[in-house]
Amino acid sequence: MEDYANMRIASFVSSAYHSLASGLNRTSGLWLGHKVRVLPPQNTLPNRQPFSAKTLQQWQIFSIGTGEELLQLRNKRLRQRELDRFVGSLENHYSDFYDSKDQLRSKVAFVLTELGLAAGQRDSLKPSGFFASKLNDRKLFLLDRYLSCPDPVEFGRTWLNDGGTLDQGFVFHCVYPARAGDAPLYSNDELNQMGFIRRSSDDSYTLVSVGITHHHLEKMERVRKSRPVQSLVSEQKGLMTLKKLKSFCHSLAPFVGEPLQSELQKPLEEDNLHHLLELTIHPSIQYFKGLDQSIQRFVNALQSHQALEQQLAKAENTDPVQPVLMECLVALSSASLDENTQTILTGIFSDIQQQQLTEERLNHYIIALLVQAPEQARMLSHLFSLMARNLIDIAPDSAIQNTPWQHSFHKDFNLIVQQVERFNSMDRDLRKFYVTEIPSLLAQVTESSDDFSSDKGLSRLFGLIEEVHDACSLSSISSETRQMIKVPSEQWLNHITGDITKRLPVALKYALHEEESVSPEFLGVEKMMKKEWQSILDSINRSDEMLSQFEKDRPRTDFQLKVASGSRKRRKDQNFSHISHTLQTTQLMRFLGNRHAARTLSKLLTQTFAAYQTKLETYRLRQVTPFLLTPMGRDPNDSNLVTVTQLADGNLAVDYTMTASKPSYLLGARGAGIMGLKTYQISGRSIVSMESLKRGIVQATEPEVTVKLNTRDGQIDWYVDGNDQLEQIPCPYLPSEE
Numbered sequence: 001m002e003d004y005a006n007m008r009i010a011s012f013v014s015s016a017y018h019s020l021a022s023g024l025n026r027t028s029g030l031w032l033g034h035k036v037r038v039l040p041p042q043n044t045l046p047n048r049q050p051f052s053a054k055t056l057q058q059w060q061i062f063s064i065g066t067g068e069e070l071l072q073l074r075n076k077r078l079r080q081r082e083l084d085r086f087v088g089s090l091e092n093h094y095s096d097f098y099d100s101k102d103q104l105r106s107k108v109a110f111v112l113t114e115l116g117l118a119a120g121q122r123d124s125l126k127p128s129g130f131f132a133s134k135l136n137d138r139k140l141f142l143l144d145r146y147l148s149c150p151d152p153v154e155f156g157r158t159w160l161n162d163g164g165t166l167d168q169g170f171v172f173h174c175v176y177p178a179r180a181g182d183a184p185l186y187s188n189d190e191l192n193q194m195g196f197i198r199r200s201s202d203d204s205y206t207l208v209s210v211g212i213t214h215h216h217l218e219k220m221e222r223v224r225k226s227r228p229v230q231s232l233v234s235e236q237k238g239l240m241t242l243k244k245l246k247s248f249c250h251s252l253a254p255f256v257g258e259p260l261q262s263e264l265q266k267p268l269e270e271d272n273l274h275h276l277l278e279l280t281i282h283p284s285i286q287y288f289k290g291l292d293q294s295i296q297r298f299v300n301a302l303q304s305h306q307a308l309e310q311q312l313a314k315a316e317n318t319d320p321v322q323p324v325l326m327e328c329l330v331a332l333s334s335a336s337l338d339e340n341t342q343t344i345l346t347g348i349f350s351d352i353q354q355q356q357l358t359e360e361r362l363n364h365y366i367i368a369l370l371v372q373a374p375e376q377a378r379m380l381s382h383l384f385s386l387m388a389r390n391l392i393d394i395a396p397d398s399a400i401q402n403t404p405w406q407h408s409f410h411k412d413f414n415l416i417v418q419q420v421e422r423f424n425s426m427d428r429d430l431r432k433f434y435v436t437e438i439p440s441l442l443a444q445v446t447e448s449s450d451d452f453s454s455d456k457g458l459s460r461l462f463g464l465i466e467e468v469h470d471a472c473s474l475s476s477i478s479s480e481t482r483q484m485i486k487v488p489s490e491q492w493l494n495h496i497t498g499d500i501t502k503r504l505p506v507a508l509k510y511a512l513h514e515e516e517s518v519s520p521e522f523l524g525v526e527k528m529m530k531k532e533w534q535s536i537l538d539s540i541n542r543s544d545e546m547l548s549q550f551e552k553d554r555p556r557t558d559f560q561l562k563v564a565s566g567s568r569k570r571r572k573d574q575n576f577s578h579i580s581h582t583l584q585t586t587q588l589m590r591f592l593g594n595r596h597a598a599r600t601l602s603k604l605l606t607q608t609f610a611a612y613q614t615k616l617e618t619y620r621l622r623q624v625t626p627f628l629l630t631p632m633g634r635d636p637n638d639s640n641l642v643t644v645t646q647l648a649d650g651n652l653a654v655d656y657t658m659t660a661s662k663p664s665y666l667l668g669a670r671g672a673g674i675m676g677l678k679t680y681q682i683s684g685r686s687i688v689s690m691e692s693l694k695r696g697i698v699q700a701t702e703p704e705v706t707v708k709l710n711t712r713d714g715q716i717d718w719y720v721d722g723n724d725q726l727e728q729i730p731c732p733y734l735p736s737e738e
Contacts, residue, residue: 050140055148062096069093070140077132078117083125086135087112094147100179103150110173111146114164115139122173152178152185153224156217166212171196175220190223226288229255233294237488238373239335240301242270248298249276256284270306273299297337304334312382321390326352328383340484341372347406356396362388363436364413367468370438371488374495377442384439405480412481419471420464433464455500455507455624462496462626465489466668494733497667500625501733505711510624517704518620525619533612533702540698546603553606557640559583561591566648591644597693601652604688604698605642610656613684613705620707626668627675631682633660634674634719634726650690654700657683662719662726674726676717679710 051059051067059065069089078086090108091101098104109122117133118125127133142162149155152175156166175196178185188205191197194216197205210216232251236244246268253264260282268276277299279285280292308331315324333345348365351357366384370377402410416435423431441464444457471477472486500507511522520529540546589598614631621628633639643655659681664674684703692699719726 050137051144052148055144058096058148059093064093064096067093073135074140075134075136077127077134079127079132083118083127083132087118087125090143090147097148097150098179099150099181100177103174103177103179104147106173106177107147107150107155110169111143115142117143150178153217153221156212156220157214160212160214160217168196168207168210170212171210172207186220186223194219194223222287222289225255229288229291233291236298236337237491238337238341239305239332239376240298240337241305241375242268242302245276245298245302255288256282260284270302273302301335301337304331307331308335309379312379312386315386321386325383325386325391332383336373338372340488341369343405343484344368344372347403347409350403350406352391354396354401355393356400357387357391357393358396358400359388359392359394361410362392364410364417367413367435367438368409368485370442371465371468371485371492374442374492377439378446381439381443408478409481412477415474415476416468416471416485419474420467433460433467435464435468438464451503451506452510452624455503455510458496458500458503459622459625462493462500462668463622465492465496466626469493470669493668497626497733498735500627501731504625504627505714505716507624508621508627508629508709508711511620512707512709515706517706518616520616520619523616523619523623525616529612529616529619530702532615536608536612537698537700540603540608544603546606546608547599549606549608550602554583557583557605557642559605560641560643561588562643562645564645564647564653567646567650591646592690592693594694596696597690600693600696600698601644601688604654604700605644607640609642609654609686609703610640610658610682610684612703613656613658613682616705617682617707627672628666629660629663629675629680630665631658631660631663631680633662633680634664634721635660635662638662646690647687652688652690652693653685654688655683655685656703657681673732674719674721676712676719676728677709678712679708681708682706683708 050071056066059067070086070093073082073086073089076082087108091104094108095101095104098107106122109118109125112118112125113120113128116128117135117139119128120126133139145158146155149158152170155174156170159166159170171191175186176184176191186194188197192199192205195210196208196216198208200206229252232248232255236248238244249264249268253261256264260279263279277296280295285292285295308328311324311328311331315321315328318324329345329348333342336342336345344365348357348362351361362384366380370380373380420433420435424434438461441457441461445454445461469486469489472482472489511518520526585598585602588602589595592598592601610631617631618628638660639658641655641657641659643653643657645653645655647653661678661680662674662676663680665672682705684705686700686703689699716731718729718731720729721727
């Protein structure tokens with residue numbers, strides 16, 4: 001019994017001790033060792049209001065109130081029920097300050113335990129001490145002061161300035177859970193570099209015991225401020241040019257502040273690059289780790305590019321030319337800003353040294369290099385032309401010796417070429433590509449003085465690069481080659497699309513003339529279109545399936561039945577209009593006066609007829625742009641109209657007119673969106689033999705196709721389909737309008 005009494009006394013003394021410790025702002029549980037030694041003076045509380053004006057304004061914006069739920073617990077002890085209620089109220093009131101609920105919950109637990117208002121850990125907080133801590137205005141003020149400050153650096157400085165101490169608990173509960181949007185505010189690599197965590201294995205880290213100082217907080221702030229500068233540096237790809245370097249300096253200027261900002265915005269010329277190098281010792285440049293070295297590297301790359309151009313200019317008249325070409329390749333390597341180019345050039349050097357640079361292998365290297373730096377196509381094409389004439393080994397003396405990278409690279413490129421050229425042996429002209437076309441297409445784009453010639457080159461170049469890009473998705477392509485080609489080719493496609501979009505209002509009118517039909521001869525597809533039409537007629541005449549197709553199509557199509565002047569039909573039968581109504585087969589029979597002819601003609605009055613004019617329009621557009629309009633409009637006034645006219649000679653004229661002021665479009669092989677035009681109309685007219693119809697045969701002339709296309713004051717509108725409602729948007733393909 002005596003032992004039991006001693007145990008109760010000991011337990012009471014321990015509880016009383018912890019209660020007193022809590023009242024003295026000493027912590028318990030996990031947070032042992034933290035103290036708030038200096039608190040803000042009591043007179044900082046404005047008229048007994050513990051919440052700052054910033055907090056009250058935020059609550060007003062989100063209709064949270066003025067903290068009544070929190071104030072209801074004022075001067076009360078936070079026992080378990082009150083503590084749970086208080087924690088929930090805090091998380092509710094300050095949730096709009098944070099991007100992550102997890103970050104807020106960790107922060108609430110951290111601050112409550114550090115201030116002695118609770119003990120334990122997040123999700124299992126307990127009252128602090130035997131009697132539980134009392135919530136007063138000063139504690140409410142401090143809670144608001146710290147919780148209204150979501151940024152870990154700002155919060156850490158406030159805490160340290162108030163006299164508190166911080167250790168690895170701050171990192172674990174306030175830094176690690178912090179988010180910027182959906183991404184962590186600090187990556188594991190950044191926390192490792194700052195000395196807060198240590199890698200213990202390939203996929204795990206250990207928290208490092210550390211006392212947090214203002215120096216640590218400054219390092220955290222520097223890491224975040226450096227990110228946009230590091231991103232700007234990493235964006236510099238391809239070959240460095242004076243234009244690129246100027247753009248880089250102008251983009252860098254806002255991050256460094258005055259007076260250096262004005263210096264970076266001054267005109268940059270080739271003869272004053274030394275001045276840019278002098279700026280690298282400025283503290284504002286030195287603040288960003290490695291920025292001075294990056295600027296030095298950019299200047300060196302620009303000077304190597306200039307040397308490359310000079311060497312190429314004299315290479316034509318140099319004999320032997322091989323040493324000069326090797327110097328050009330060295331200069332190209334120095335002028336490049338990315339590892340991919342360095343890797344490719346290493347492969348070229350190896351092949352030249354072993355005398356095994358075949359035409360096929362060179363073509364692989366050329367395509368890969370052009371994808372990295374398409375803006376330098378003219379200069380690179382000149383270099384590659386000289387290499388093809390002077391460095392090619394037609395028949396290597398011995399078996400080709402590949403490095404592991406070369407083996408994988410050429411194996412992958414053989415697969416890419418096969419995929420790109422897979423339709424070349426088929427009758428599919430729109431899909432016929434040759435990878436070796438890329439240099440000549442680039443020359444066509446950069447050197448052509450004829451606008452439509454440039455449009456044609458850009459359109460074909462887009463299709464070819466899109467095929468190269470998509471071929472990289474083959475599962476048999478190595479990840480290294482995929483990474484080398486796919487992302488740069490995507491960027492190249494975006495660049496080409498921007499150029500094409502600027503020309504689109506003009507390019508869409510290619511081969512269109514007032515009231516004249518589109519000429520298959522002019523487009524170079526005369527034989528193909530004759531074959532297409534004959535194929536349509538054969539499919540109609542061979543089968544009765546088109547009868548059921550007519551039943552499917554006619555509810556979506558408007559019809560007019562007319563009689564031309566001079567026809568011998570009775571006057572009462574001159575005109576049947578079925579616009580906005582379904583055509584009845586009996587009416588078509590009555591109009592033609594022959595059941596068999598009506599049945600046969602109905603097989604032609606389907607979208608199969610329209611397939612001819614749609615395909616011709618596709619050929620027309622694809623010659624000058626990768627934007628492919630589909631005449632299925634999204635405007636309520638868009639329509640399909642079939643007009644059957646009986647001519648004076650007894651034959652029939654069939655006109656199929658498709659009108660779409662808001663046609664859907666594809667960009668290359670991808671679904672894209674909806675384009676707004678003033679007028680977009682495709683019409684096809686064919687003359688059908690009445691005598692043949694009576695015999696159950698459709699005999700019709702190849703349609704004459706006319707296209708009417710007009711934009712609104714030279715501009716194109718762009719739409720997206722949202723919940724069956726068209727929403728107008730800025731052009732998605734021009735960076736200036738993003």
